Amino acid sequence: xxxxxxEACIGCGVCESTCTxxxxxxxxxxAVVSETCTLCxxxxxxxxxxxxxxxxxxxxxxxxxxxWSGVWVYAExxxxxxxxxxxxxxxxxxxxxxxxxxxxxAVLLGSKIEGMAEELIAYGADKVFVVDDPALxxxxxxxxxxxxxxxxxQHKPEIILAGAxxxxxxxxxxxxxxxxxxxxADCTDLAIRDEDGALLxxxxxxxxxxxxxxxxxxxxxxxxxxxxxxxxxxxRDAARKGEIMKVNLDPALxxxxxxxxxxxxxxxxxxxxxxxxxxxxxxxxxxxEKGFAMIRELADVLGGAVAASRAAVDSGWIPYPHQVGQTGxxxxxxxxxxxxxxxxxxxxxxxQSADTIIxxxxxxxxxxxxxxxxxxxxxxxxxxxxxxxxxxxxxxx
Amino acid sequence: MKIxxxxxxxxxxxxxxxxxxTNTLSREGVQAIMNPYDRHALEEAVRLKEQYGxxxxxLSMGPPQAEEMLRxxxxxxxxxxxxxxxxxxxxxxxxxxxxxxxxxxKKIDDFDLILCxxxxxxxxxxxxxxxxxxxxxxxxxxxxxxxxxxxGNTIRxxxxxxxxxxxxxxxxxxxxxxxxxxxxxxxxxxxxKMKAKKIDITKLTAVDIEADPEQLGxxxxxxxxxxVFSPELKGARAMLAGTPSEQxxxxxxxLSPLL
Ligand SMILES: Cc1cc2nc3c(=O)[nH]c(=O)nc-3n(C[C@H](O)[C@H](O)[C@H](O)COP(=O)(O)OP(=O)(O)OC[C@H]3O[C@@H](n4cnc5c(N)ncnc54)[C@H](O)[C@@H]3O)c2cc1C
Ligand SMILES: Cc1cc2nc3c(=O)[nH]c(=O)nc-3n(C[C@H](O)[C@H](O)[C@H](O)COP(=O)(O)OP(=O)(O)OC[C@H]3O[C@@H](n4cnc5c(N)ncnc54)[C@H](O)[C@@H]3O)c2cc1C
Ligand code: SF4
Ligand code: SF4
Numbered sequence: 001x002x003x004x005x006x007e008a009c010i011g012c013g014v015c016e017s018t019c020t021x022x023x024x025x026x027x028x029x030x031a032v033v034s035e036t037c038t039l040c041x042x043x044x045x046x047x048x049x050x051x052x053x054x055x056x057x058x059x060x061x062x063x064x065x066x067x068w069s070g071v072w073v074y075a076e077x078x079x080x081x082x083x084x085x086x087x088x089x090x091x092x093x094x095x096x097x098x099x100x101x102x103x104x105x106a107v108l109l110g111s112k113i114e115g116m117a118e119e120l121i122a123y124g125a126d127k128v129f130v131v132d133d134p135a136l137x138x139x140x141x142x143x144x145x146x147x148x149x150x151x152x153x154q155h156k157p158e159i160i161l162a163g164a165x166x167x168x169x170x171x172x173x174x175x176x177x178x179x180x181x182x183x184x185a186d187c188t189d190l191a192i193r194d195e196d197g198a199l200l201x202x203x204x205x206x207x208x209x210x211x212x213x214x215x216x217x218x219x220x221x222x223x224x225x226x227x228x229x230x231x232x233x234x235x236r237d238a239a240r241k242g243e244i245m246k247v248n249l250d251p252a253l254x255x256x257x258x259x260x261x262x263x264x265x266x267x268x269x270x271x272x273x274x275x276x277x278x279x280x281x282x283x284x285x286x287x288x289e290k291g292f293a294m295i296r297e298l299a300d301v302l303g304g305a306v307a308a309s310r311a312a313v314d315s316g317w318i319p320y321p322h323q324v325g326q327t328g329x330x331x332x333x334x335x336x337x338x339x340x341x342x343x344x345x346x347x348x349x350x351x352q353s354a355d356t357i358i359x360x361x362x363x364x365x366x367x368x369x370x371x372x373x374x375x376x377x378x379x380x381x382x383x384x385x386x387x388x389x390x391x392x393x394x395x396x397x
Numbered sequence: 398m399k400i401x402x403x404x405x406x407x408x409x410x411x412x413x414x415x416x417x418x419t420n421t422l423s424r425e426g427v428q429a430i431m432n433p434y435d436r437h438a439l440e441e442a443v444r445l446k447e448q449y450g451x452x453x454x455x456l457s458m459g460p461p462q463a464e465e466m467l468r469x470x471x472x473x474x475x476x477x478x479x480x481x482x483x484x485x486x487x488x489x490x491x492x493x494x495x496x497x498x499x500x501x502x503k504k505i506d507d508f509d510l511i512l513c514x515x516x517x518x519x520x521x522x523x524x525x526x527x528x529x530x531x532x533x534x535x536x537x538x539x540x541x542x543x544x545x546x547x548x549g550n551t552i553r554x555x556x557x558x559x560x561x562x563x564x565x566x567x568x569x570x571x572x573x574x575x576x577x578x579x580x581x582x583x584x585x586x587x588x589x590k591m592k593a594k595k596i597d598i599t600k601l602t603a604v605d606i607e608a609d610p611e612q613l614g615x616x617x618x619x620x621x622x623x624x625v626f627s628p629e630l631k632g633a634r635a636m637l638a639g640t641p642s643e644q645x646x647x648x649x650x651x652l653s654p655l656l
Contacts, residue, residue: 001487020625035460039488039615040622059616078560138563141527141537166559170539173491173527182492182619185522204628205521206408213624257536258571261553262564278656302656335655345628356655358648364636374651375636376644386645394653 001055002037002044006030008051015043015052020210040212061218062180067156068220071097074148074162074172075106075120075128078139079265082116084275085163085228090124092190092231093161096199099192103127105157109147111137121242124234129155129245133254138263139167140256145174147249152179157221159199161190164225176223182216183223188230199224208326208349229274229332230353273322278304279333281324281351284311285340285361285380292317294384295339301391307331307351309341325350340380343368360384398451398547398569400442401511403498403529404435404470406463407519431466434514436473438575440582441544442512443474449547452476454505458486458497464598472585472593479505483603488615491520495528497613500606502533510552511572515540526574536571542578 002024011029023037031051044052073093075086090106097104106125108116110132117128131147144167152160152175160175162168164186176183189202193215199222202213216222273279280302282295292312299306307324308317324331326346336354341347343359343366351357352371359372360383369375376383409428431439442453454477455470457463467478481501489497502508511530516523523539530537540557547553550569555562557576585593603613611617637644 001484020627035462037487038622040625042625054615059618060611078558139558141539145531166540166557169523170527170537173524174531174537176524176619177492177495177528177531180492180619182490183522183524184620185524200623206519207521208628211626211628212622213626214620214622216620219619257567258538259566260563261566263558264561264563266561335652349628356652358652369634369636372634374648375634376641376648377636378641378644382641383645386642387648390645390649394649 002033002039003053003055004031004033005051005053008049009047010049010051012048014046014048018043018046059218062220065158065218065220068158070102070155070157071100071104071159072152072157072161072221073104073106073125074160074168075108075116075125076163076165076167077108077110077113077116078167079263080112082119083163083165083228084233085165085168085226086120087123087233088228088231089161089163089226090120091233092226093159094124094234096159096190096192097126100158100197102158105129105155107131107148107151109136109144111135117244121240121244122236122238124240125242127243127245129247131247131249133249135251135254135256138260139171140258140260141171141174142256142258143254145171145178146253149175149178150249150253151247152221160221160223162223162225164227168225172223172225179219179221179223181219181221181223182214183225184214184216185225187224187226190224190226190231198222204349208345227330229330273305273307273324274329274331276305276331277334278302278337279307279324279331279335279351279354280304280337280339281307281309281341282312282318282339283309283341283347284315285342286312286317287340288315289317291340291381294381294388298337298339298384298388298391301388301395302335304333304335307336309344309347338368338372339384341368342366343371398445398449398509399507400445400451400453401502401505401508402435402439402442402453402455402470402475403511403513403525404439404455404457404466405432405514405517406430406457406459406466407432407517429462429466431469432514432517432519434516434518434575434577436514436582437577437579438512438514439470439473439475440580441575442510443583444580445510445544445547446474446476451509454479454508456498456501456505457481458489458494458501467598468593468596469585471596472589473583474586474589477599478596479599479601481601481606483613485603485610485613488618489613490618490620491522491524491528492619493613493615493617494525495532496617497603497606497608498525498529499532500608501601502529504601504606509550509569511535511570513572513574515574515576523574526572530572533570533572536567538565538567538571538573541573541575544573544579 076083184201280299513526
């Protein structure tokens with residue numbers, strides 16, 4: 001519980017303006033806390049008279065935390081393809097491992113995955129644990145969860161990173177529960193705290209409206225799922241040396257309770273969108289399907305992919321796989337061109353890590369301009385056709 | 398078939414806005430609603446009951462106000478409602494939440510299927526479903542978009558993946574989390590509303606579920622929030638100037654080297 005020392009409180013209201021959850025208010029000259037308090041502790045630090053405290057009976061620390069050492073990356077692969085996020089995590093994991101002065105290892109689970117371990121080494125892994133077993137051909141929570149948990153119990157890494165993908169977000173919570181440790185979901189930033197080497201995990205919550213930094217103080221490993229396309233992979237270096245450890249696990253561990261009868265790949269469009277270098281996106285400002293045809297044309301001349309805001313998807317101008325944002329895809333292309341999109345936070349979280357962002361909107365106050373590298377205030381029906389004409393010229397030149 | 402649906406009360410996302418001046422989520426007049434994904438989980442449970450017979454129990458961990466949401470769930474077809482509520486639960490992370498829910502479910506005891514939403518729109522972790530399945534030691538399927546058939550003790554379902562979908566088969570008891578594509582939730586019936594008014598909601602405290610106090614709330618949590626802040630936007634905000642064709646020419650000049 002958040003405790004308020006009403007004798008000490010001077011009713012200054014600083015806590016009220018700090019609390020992101022609107023949970024503490026000054027009422028009748030003293031602070032009063034409500035049920036919406038999440039015990040995040042932000043107000044405790046800002047109260048100058050020390051009137052606030054959280055009765056933090058801390059969780060008992062499990063064993064000796066120093067027994068756990070090293071950074072691990074779960075290298076996801078599906079249908080014989082290494083997920084791009086695996087390489088991104090090696091880039092992020094490399095930095096954490098260097099700061100901690102420990103090795104970086106990757107864990108590869110699957111069937112017929114020859115050659116991938118070498119690839120992981122080229123992208124930064126010092127060591128790769130490979131479990132290559134027909135029982136891991138399809139993804140199942142049981143087999144994948146048991147395999148990763150068993151390896152972690154044996155080798156005791158201090159940090160495990162996995163992609164916040166359908167697969168990662170499905171089975172990693174199970175691994176964390178088995179290991180009786182904490183898990184932070186969908187992180188967009190990772191850092192090591194100088195004082196104690198703890199992993200600082202930052203993630204969006206409340207549909208991207210707030211960011212929270214989270215630690216896992218009493219248990220190991222510290223586990224995070226990390227949003228794809230946020231971290232940067234290292235440059236591939238085929239000369240890098242690393243160790244490949246083939247592991248055979250007890251077959252009983254790899255027996256799933258869920259049978260995968262069929263595995264269908266269908267959303268190729270969606271996959272393309274997240275890997276495109278250039279993305280042209282349209283929103284409600286395009287008014288109708290015909291407006292969207294213009295967006296497709298611009299994307300075509302630029303050799304890019306088409307994306308949309310939720311408003312455009314909800315209006316039926318373009319199917320859901322093209323939606324970018326909190327409830328759609330995350331993209332990080334070299335160039336993102338937003339046409340007639342207002343820039344709601346739920347849209348921004350899906351595209352703000354693009355290198356160059358162009359916004360075209362007739363409203364000069366549209367929030368999309370806050371993330372734009374270049375902004376044009378104007379009518380999309382005037383600007384976009386002119387852009388198409390310009391780039392067509394260039395193409396034929 | 399006995400089905401438990403886990404439902405969470407959340408602030409309505411439509412209304413949640415971060416006030417950039419005060420750095421707070423303006424929750425003035427923000428309504429507490431049933432987590433939208435949980436509505437789909439409830440609808441699926443009611444449809445399964447209508448098809449195969451059985452009973453639907455809704456379960457929530459939350460403050461006393463969550464009772465209202467549970468009544469709404471009854472008006473949409475749930476037969477029983479259980480609210481686990483105790484100040485000791487405050488500040489729970491997903492580890493402590495799944496502990497509490499699993500202890501409550503052990504009290505309810507009898508179930509074939511547990512349905513959860515894919516994720517809650519406030520905490521946004523999507524960790525409670527899979528964590529709970531592990532605590533109860535039952536099979537788990539995430540992102541279910543369709544329940545195809547249920548024969549005897551075997552259920553077939555489609556789960557959404559990043560590049561398509563998988564058709565899976567599993568023996569009950571099991572736990573699924575569902576996505577919105579699974580169904581279109583119904584609106585409450587008149588009969589349902591009458592029932593909701595009268596129903597006795599089972600209320601359980603930490604003592605009732607025989608929980609270990611060390612495992613609850615902030616104290617039982619493995620993760621700690623150390624800081625909360627508003628997202629930073631990093632745009633350069635270079636607004637181009639001039640007539641539309643001049644602006645287009647400038648933009649062309651900036652983009653050409655990048656292509
Ligand atoms: C839980 C939740 C999840 C969500 N998830 C997503 C998500 O994943 N992705 C997403 O995009 N949204 C999402 N949203 C919706 C989001 O809040 C916005 O409603 C949505 O992004 C708005 O889309 P828009 O910018 O196209 O439309 P609007 O906000 O209506 O903006 C249209 C813009 O076009 C401009 N415009 C109009 N006509 C012209 C013209 N002729 N020339 C130039 N400019 C013009 C207007 O000035 C305006 O800025 C979510 C919302 C919630 C509550
Ligand atoms: C800013 C912020 C960040 C957080 N980040 C983390 C984090 O990274 N890791 C972590 O472990 N905890 C985190 N928490 C705590 C977490 O939000 C709570 O533990 C919460 O009780 C459950 O998580 P969720 O809302 O993400 O639910 P989800 O796991 O997203 O919910 C999935 C489904 O589980 C069921 N469910 C969830 N909660 C309940 C409930 N109370 N009663 C009944 N059914 C329920 C519903 O069916 C729901 O659809 C965070 C909290 C805040 C305020
Ligand atoms: S910041 Fe401290 S002194 Fe000021 S109102 Fe809040 S509790 Fe009282
Ligand atoms: S602990 Fe966090 S949520 Fe609670 S009142 Fe303080 S700032 Fe608000």
